[in-house]
Amino acid sequence: MKSPLAALFLREWRLARRIGGGGAMGVVFFLIMVTITPFAIGPDLNLLGRIGPAILWIAALLATLLGLDRLFQADHEDGSLDLLRMADTPLELVVLVKCLAHWAATGLPLVIAAPVFGLMLALEPPALAGVTASLFVGTPALTFMGAMGAALTATLRRGGLLMSILVLPMTVPVLIFGVSSAAAATDVSLSFTTPFLVLCALTLASAAGAPFAAAAALRNLGE
Amino acid sequence: MEHAGFILASFGLTFLVVAGVLASIVIDHRALKRELARLSPVDTRVSPDQPRS
Amino acid sequence: MWKYANPTFFLALVARVLPWVAGLTVLLLAVGLYMTFFVAPADYQQGDTVRIMYIHVPAAWLSVFCYMTMAASALGTLVWRHPLADAAQKAAAPIGAAFTFICLVTGSLWGKPMWGTWWVWDARLTSVLVLFLIYLGLIALWQTIEEPGRAARAAAILTLIGVVNIPIIKFSVDWWNTLHQPASVFRMGGPTIHPTMLWPLMVMALAFTMLFLTLHLMATRNEILRRRVHRLTMLAAGSGESDVAGARFADQEA
Numbered sequence: 001m002k003s004p005l006a007a008l009f010l011r012e013w014r015l016a017r018r019i020g021g022g023g024a025m026g027v028v029f030f031l032i033m034v035t036i037t038p039f040a041i042g043p044d045l046n047l048l049g050r051i052g053p054a055i056l057w058i059a060a061l062l063a064t065l066l067g068l069d070r071l072f073q074a075d076h077e078d079g080s081l082d083l084l085r086m087a088d089t090p091l092e093l094v095v096l097v098k099c100l101a102h103w104a105a106t107g108l109p110l111v112i113a114a115p116v117f118g119l120m121l122a123l124e125p126p127a128l129a130g131v132t133a134s135l136f137v138g139t140p141a142l143t144f145m146g147a148m149g150a151a152l153t154a155t156l157r158r159g160g161l162l163m164s165i166l167v168l169p170m171t172v173p174v175l176i177f178g179v180s181s182a183a184a185a186t187d188v189s190l191s192f193t194t195p196f197l198v199l200c201a202l203t204l205a206s207a208a209g210a211p212f213a214a215a216a217a218l219r220n221l222g223e
Numbered sequence: 224m225e226h227a228g229f230i231l232a233s234f235g236l237t238f239l240v241v242a243g244v245l246a247s248i249v250i251d252h253r254a255l256k257r258e259l260a261r262l263s264p265v266d267t268r269v270s271p272d273q274p275r276s
Numbered sequence: 277m278w279k280y281a282n283p284t285f286f287l288a289l290v291a292r293v294l295p296w297v298a299g300l301t302v303l304l305l306a307v308g309l310y311m312t313f314f315v316a317p318a319d320y321q322q323g324d325t326v327r328i329m330y331i332h333v334p335a336a337w338l339s340v341f342c343y344m345t346m347a348a349s350a351l352g353t354l355v356w357r358h359p360l361a362d363a364a365q366k367a368a369a370p371i372g373a374a375f376t377f378i379c380l381v382t383g384s385l386w387g388k389p390m391w392g393t394w395w396v397w398d399a400r401l402t403s404v405l406v407l408f409l410i411y412l413g414l415i416a417l418w419q420t421i422e423e424p425g426r427a428a429r430a431a432a433i434l435t436l437i438g439v440v441n442i443p444i445i446k447f448s449v450d451w452w453n454t455l456h457q458p459a460s461v462f463r464m465g466g467p468t469i470h471p472t473m474l475w476p477l478m479v480m481a482l483a484f485t486m487l488f489l490t491l492h493l494m495a496t497r498n499e500i501l502r503r504r505v506h507r508l509t510m511l512a513a514g515s516g517e518s519d520v521a522g523a524r525f526a527d528q529e530a
Binding site for chain 3: 226227229230232233236237240241243245248249251252255258259262
Binding site for chain 1: 354406409410412413416417420421426429430433434436437438440441444445447448449451452455
């Protein structure tokens, strides 16, 4: 554990896995969303199978965002954010590592749970694979975008709600290409690679850009 | 003029929104002016020759 | 250039320029409205409903122009930390939201007789709707953070994130829309618009831009004054003279 970034990753991971860390709660929330949608639209398996990828994606979007509001807030409250800000390690890298750890603790379980929940929505095996692959590639982008919102609202009491308002419009592209590539897995007339590659590009671009925006927002908190 | 209702509604609504924005800015301006007038004497009262209240 | 950016100088400038700008706005609006209703011909397909275009298109133009103004001010806030940029940025958000709202509603009112529905998930409409949501988010952010300087920098960061993101959103919505092939939707003629319609449209666009300028100057002035009030209140409270201010307030009330 020589590198400070590795130490930070482990710390974040442990905090997220601990009781109250919210890692497991994201999956439970995901399950509840999947459970509750059929009550709204009816138990018709054909219909559910058709819109299943969309349900899974919206559920993953909300689960990711709801878990993110504490990303910097907790650090701000106990003062560790000030330490991170004053450390030699650039704040941008700190944000990047925090996002990766957070995704590993909360996003990855969603991806693993997605095929199981997809079965409940009567998805065909190709669709299951498509949804899981697109979630695997796309949810990091959601985490990065959410991190920008979390950094902007870290000191606010109503931060969670405001964060969702700020971030959700920005996630429209991820949702579009995520659902498209998931849908293309079953429909042979549609191309799978195009939306999937765009989704990869979105994730990489947000990984490159979001740490700078989030770090700028965090520095603003300290002034 | 066909569809006169729709045309009238869009122009009327645009007028209402713009008028609303303008009114809110003007009302805000008046309130701020009043507030400044109330606060400024406190600020400039450092000069000793100015009478209190 | 920095002289003009001084808030006090700006207030003096606004006091001198505002009557002219406002007068020009009224004049242009009068001419534009006259041309809209009496000069511009009715469309051979859409009839008189096409007259809604003369407010819909300028409003759409302003919804983008206002965001660009905000983004430029955001740079001023982050790079030069200028209080005038903070004020300009804050003043622009509600005005931009208002024009985006006008664009959406007039589009809807135009769509009902032309397309038969109040709303279609057309690429352009959807992009504007997302832009409207971003405006609302910015306003919410402004209203939530109390300290003016900090709120300005947070909003500036969000505005610039939006600058990067809005073209991506536009692109993806276009892609999504072609994927889903909407029911036959009427398309505007693009550059083939006839001069008798183009001229009124240009005049109205100019009139709306001047209208924005007028409102923005007034609102920016308000924000500068609000900061002064904020500072004076802090000063009065901080120097232990709040009792005097309180007494004054009581005097006023009596």
